[in-house]
Amino acid sequence: MFSKIPVVYAVGTDYQIFFAVRRSAYAWIKIGDRVFDDTVCGNMRSMPGMRHITVPQAVLDAAGGYTLCLQRIRERKSYWTQTLGTQETRYRFFPVPASGAARCYMVGDAHGDADRTLAAAKAYGDFDFLIVNGDMNESVNTSRFELAHNVAAELCRGERPVVYARGNHENRGAATELLPQYIPLRNGRTYYTFRLGGLWGIVLDCGEDKEDDHPEYGGYARFHAYRQEETAYLRRVLRQKAHEFDAPGVTRRIVVVHTQFPRRQDPEFDTERSLYQTWCDLLEKMRVDVMLTAHMHSYQVLRPGDPDLRLQISCPLVIGTANNRNQIGGTGCTFGPDGVTIQFTTSDGTVFPPETLWPPLRTKI
Numbered sequence: 001m002f003s004k005i006p007v008v009y010a011v012g013t014d015y016q017i018f019f020a021v022r023r024s025a026y027a028w029i030k031i032g033d034r035v036f037d038d039t040v041c042g043n044m045r046s047m048p049g050m051r052h053i054t055v056p057q058a059v060l061d062a063a064g065g066y067t068l069c070l071q072r073i074r075e076r077k078s079y080w081t082q083t084l085g086t087q088e089t090r091y092r093f094f095p096v097p098a099s100g101a102a103r104c105y106m107v108g109d110a111h112g113d114a115d116r117t118l119a120a121a122k123a124y125g126d127f128d129f130l131i132v133n134g135d136m137n138e139s140v141n142t143s144r145f146e147l148a149h150n151v152a153a154e155l156c157r158g159e160r161p162v163v164y165a166r167g168n169h170e171n172r173g174a175a176t177e178l179l180p181q182y183i184p185l186r187n188g189r190t191y192y193t194f195r196l197g198g199l200w201g202i203v204l205d206c207g208e209d210k211e212d213d214h215p216e217y218g219g220y221a222r223f224h225a226y227r228q229e230e231t232a233y234l235r236r237v238l239r240q241k242a243h244e245f246d247a248p249g250v251t252r253r254i255v256v257v258h259t260q261f262p263r264r265q266d267p268e269f270d271t272e273r274s275l276y277q278t279w280c281d282l283l284e285k286m287r288v289d290v291m292l293t294a295h296m297h298s299y300q301v302l303r304p305g306d307p308d309l310r311l312q313i314s315c316p317l318v319i320g321t322a323n324n325r326n327q328i329g330g331t332g333c334t335f336g337p338d339g340v341t342i343q344f345t346t347s348d349g350t351v352f353p354p355e356t357l358w359p360p361l362r363t364k365i
């Protein structure tokens with residue numbers, strides 16, 4: 001069952017607030033004297049399921065809280081729909097600080113194991129925002145989408161923002177085409193930029209990890225074309241830099257992507273070298289400070305020039321999730337004046353020593 005607690009995803013300069021509605025109801029969010037309705041083409045939604053309402057970051061950040069309102073529907077009819085009472089639930093909201101240090105935790109590669117994923121995150125302690133970096137579950141049916149939502153709801157309580165990146169395993173299963181109803185998108189796509197306080201980020205999506213015609217996929221994969229779209233998007237972001245990574249107040253820049261595409265790969269996975277090198281070159285022009293990835297089920301930090309790289313990168317690459325030997329691990333990150341510090345933690349409560357990444361911040365705070 002989906003948690004009743006909303007999840008506040010950061011997309012662009014908005015938040016997309018996702019919440020599960022169990023029985024027929026209208027929904028809206030109140031922030032101060034502003035009301036944001038859950039509508040489709042001017043018509044209030046009322047069907048049970050996952051819903052989301054988009055609100056401007058500036059409005060919610062300034063207000064420090066929001067109220068989720070659900071008005072039950074006795075029966076939705078063509079004439080004289082009967083409504084019932086309205087339930088209002090108030091949530092505090094803590095925006096990522098615009099200056100100074102910001103802490104986040106990155107989960108990923110849960111592959112269905114919520115309990116150990118939560119344990120690894122809780123070993124890190126408090127954080128300002130969460131990154132959910134893919135492979136939380138396969139898309140066999142829509143109940144498989146509960147895990148990512150519920151992990152984010154449990155860790156952030158609707159009070160702190162979340163960044164979501166799709167993994168390759170979310171592409172697997174009969175319900176994969178329904179996933180977009182349950183995750184944040186921008187212009188219908190799983191790649192987008194976001195802003196959190198002084199942090200600017202870009203989420204990328206490699207799709208699957210082998211060639212589209214690999215027999216394992218049985219014909220569903222069209223990810224080469226999707227990656228080409230992303231290349232064009234990266235070029236657009238570069239052209240719009242004054243509103244993106246060079247916008248006023250941006251002090252740190254990160255990439256969030258499930259697949260560690262610049263790393264050396266076994267032959268079966270060694271695809272798209274030219275296209276992915278283009279991504280690296282465009283990200284270098286965006287002066288990103290760190291690339292946060294998952295997918296390998298093991299922990300590794302690669303700096304530019306590392307022999308384990310197959311592509312040239314300009315910033316450290318963190319492979320920051322683990323799933324092996326009955327342990328799940330994730331990575332805490334601090335984006336501060338002295339650079340980016342990371343700290344790997346595992347579900348048995350182990351907290352590894354912090355590691356400060358080179359290079360330090362490219363922009364003085």
Ligand SMILES: [Fe+2]
Nearest residue numbers: 135167168295
């Ligand atoms: Fe993966």
